Amino acid sequence: MDLLLSDFENAMRIMGTSPWQEIDKKNQIQDRFISLQDQIPTEAWPKDVSRFVENIYSLIELLQKHERWKSRVKDADIYLSALAKIEEYVTAQPLDMFPRSISLFQLVLGILTAIYEFPAETAVWFPISSELELLFPHVIAISNRFAFV
Secondary structure, eight states: OHHHHHTHHHHHHHHOSOSOHHHHHHHHHHHHHHHTGGGSOGGGSOSOHHHHHHHHHHHHHHHHHHHHHHHTOTTOOOHHHHHHHHHHHHHHSOGGGSOOSSOHHHHHHHHHHHHSOOOSSOSOOBOOOHHHHHHOGGGGGOOOBOOOO
């Protein structure tokens, strides 16, 4: 293990990339957000990036599954367009105008559900606050939500 770690770059060339799509997709998400880090206020940055990436992955998978069902295209892939839309929104926001009343995950939820139809019947629950509803009024229609009291 020590040898592998000491010559990590060479080991990566020999081993290659992951054959698992899930890991590749999560790496795409992480890489995109890391590239946007300078444009996201530090207080909006998630404390646990791996959990954040998992949550974004799950959200995109849910929306993609619904898009596949709607379009009847079983291998439709929305990852690149979804990440591009997130990047477009983030880069368009001046740092001093960046939404700070919601989490970065909520921001992504608002952006993506404005583009992709949210499935009506799902067992997944989301943190939809009144602040999120003010910024993205369309999320009012999402019924699966945590109660903020």
